[in-house]
Amino acid sequence: MSLDTTHAPVTSAAVPRPVAPSGARPVPFRGGGFRHKPLGFVGPLVFVALIALWELGSRTGFISPIALPAPSEAFAAFMDLVQTGMLWTHLEASLYRLVVGWTFGSLLGVSVGLAIGLFSFVRAGFLPLVSALFPIPKIALLPLFIVWFGIGEGSKVATILFGTFFPTVIATYGGVDNVDRNLIRMGQSFGLSWLSIVRKIIIPGALPAILSGFRISASIAIVLLVAAEMIGAEFGIGAYILMAGALFATDQLICGVAMLSILGLTISFFIGKAEKYFLNWRT
Amino acid sequence: MELMIENVSHHYGETHVLEDISFTLKDGEIICIIGPSGCGKSTLLRFIGGLEQPTSGQVLIAGEAPSGSLNPLTYIFQDFALLPWRTVEGNVSLVLEDHGIHGSRANAIINDVLARTKLADFRKALPRQLSGGMKQRVAIARALAVNPAVMLMDEPLSALDSQTRELLLDDLVELWSREKFSACYVTHNLAEAVRLGHKIVVLSRRPGRVRQIVEIDMPLGERFERMGELEETQRHLWNLMREEARAADMELADVA
């Protein structure tokens, strides 16, 4: 009986609550900070404010129209492009080069990167080559590409292709190298076939690295696109900017640069979406 | 199906890891392997599962694996080794897909093993959403799905807190009582060893040799109630280990 009483269920009411003595104060808070809160509206706000300031500066004459055209003038140049239909001509030429060059560069890059990551023989043979060719600015090879692939689309696509190929290779084999060896050992211990291990363990494990490689290669592709279009192209955003520069049409120049920026933002938006979709398993 | 470990010795380069290890794992028997850190327990387990080969000696399988066993020698890892990009059911189906088991057949197996490991409500959860104990239960479910003849467990509970460890220990005993698998269970925890082991192989410090094989007759199901009687055995094991462990500890300090 006495046992029962000592083991009686303890209700929360039975736990005595401490009474704070007078003069007790809360522990001073020292945490917080060093952590980012999502403030999605601030970014666009800064953009708008800056452009408004700029516009104001131009209108009041504080910013000389020779040094920098007003945003409204750049926008007028853009509307001009829309009305003459040249927007689509330039955009189409640029997008075609970008998409073809980047797609094939990435596909080849991922394949070669996987091969380097998976086969010692390929690694021994190709890795020194990749390391030697990676640092060459591909734009330096453009004249050579013009000789090889012609002055037309071929040389421009080739520049972008080569430019995106190497960073993709390096990102991919780095990703393969970093796949948790324990997971591979687990696959082997369950008797998974080689192909299954590659398909279900190695490639998904390397995907984060591959996608962040895409982010880098996409921005390299835009740089190379403009550079290639500045050397012998009739249409394209790069050609448009070059022409504007030659005529000192700064409003058109700003318009072209803004289009590049929007292009870059759009690409990074889509890669961000892809990361969200494919890497939703990450914390 | 029986496993015979015969005169296994191994060295990695200059390091002599294991020396002349022999013992037999009988059908439905759980052998616990204990020994000081670095004495080669994990290495031995890799030999038993065929993931690595010893410098000399061999591991033999006698008799056929029970029919329906997809992967007779199956591991449960200390770090769970779950694919973070697959859900609980995806992690289980991973090991079925290669055997051509898909669709409703796979579903039936998945349902069964998740029910046995009390995970039925977490089918669609990703590993990052699970607690450590649940992750290890997923790993156990995955192992059960291939119907193993021998489970090879390398410190499966040592990444977990002590309450979760107790719960999972009970789960393991319950699973074994329902279906008598055999197992090699590597652990540092003597209490786990006396709760689970029919035999306990005590290894010496590196190079690991068999110091003693301690047999415990008490049925697994009764051990929780009769913990007091096992205390003697546990103390005996600790006495065997103490000197070795201390020496191993000093050795590592020397190397570093």
Ligand SMILES: Nc1ncnc2c1ncn2[C@@H]1O[C@H](COP(=O)(O)OP(=O)(O)OP(=O)(O)O)[C@@H](O)[C@H]1O
């Ligand atoms: N792949 C390897 N190459 C070289 N040395 C290794 C390798 N694997 C293990 N060793 C060495 O072999 C020895 C035994 O390692 P093992 O992991 O088997 O020990 P263990 O008994 O499992 O230790 P612990 O209790 O810490 O898990 C250690 O000294 C380790 O450094």
Ligand SMILES: [Mg+2]
């Ligand atoms: Mg170990």
